[in-house]
């Protein structure tokens with residue numbers, strides 16, 4: 001096992017009476033592609049927002065890149081693509097990148113260089129002058145990914161990055177993820193698509209605010225005697241035939 005990139009211990013977060021995250025613990029290794037899987041409402045987004053300090057957990061500890069969160073100094077090394085589109089629809093792709101560069105403190109020649117690299121990386125070079133609001137959903141997701149990766153983060157958090165994205169683009173996204181991971185970048189992502197979750201190095205299965213298990217996808221399939229990951233996850237989250 002490699003070195004730790006993220007450690008979560010006993011994380012708990014409620015909204016009023018609803019316990020969205022119920023005391024979870026897991027660890028992500030450096031350079032790993034780690035998937036957080038589970039049905040809608042399982043608590044994935046709440047977990048992610050608690051990791052980067054967008055939500056304040058009720059209790060528990062988060063250590064990201066060796067620092068106890070929340071810690072502003074770590075955020076410069078983290079790229080975050082939220083579940084909802086967080087781009088200005090009435091600005092162009094380029095202008096959105098410019099906006100994010102200000103937040104990350106990248107300017108001048110460095111910005112121009114990174115902008116060019118990242119637009120090529122996600123294949124948006126020829127769309128850079130287009131208003132984000134006029135792009136297709138798939139292209140908007142690409143623009144969103146570009147903004148999350150602009151500052152060459154060490155740790156990337158992607159909340160359902162491929163929702164509504166066609167299979168061709170999903171495959172290309174996964175090519176990017178693998179390339180980043182091979183370069184030493186750690187990726188934590190959530191997804192509903194089991195055919196892509198199989199590409200994760202390890203996955204955590206979440207259900208009703210708890211982590212059911214953490215394992216390599218192939219191992220989950222074998223351990224649950226399932227024919228694929230989808231069946232394994234259904235079994236592990238209790239949604240099997242004859243039960244709720």
Ligand SMILES: Nc1ncnc2c1ncn2[C@@H]1O[C@H](COP(=O)(O)OP(=O)(O)O)[C@@H](O)[C@H]1O
Pocket residue numbers: 015018020038039040041042043044045046047
């Ligand atoms: N701001 C909020 N206020 C109240 N309840 C919320 C809020 N955000 C999420 N929830 C609830 O918390 C639970 C977990 O949600 P979420 O973390 O978004 O799950 P997931 O990302 O796995 O779909 C759900 O029951 C959801 O309805």
Ligand SMILES: [Mg+2]
Pocket residue numbers: 044045046083159
């Ligand atoms: Mg979510």
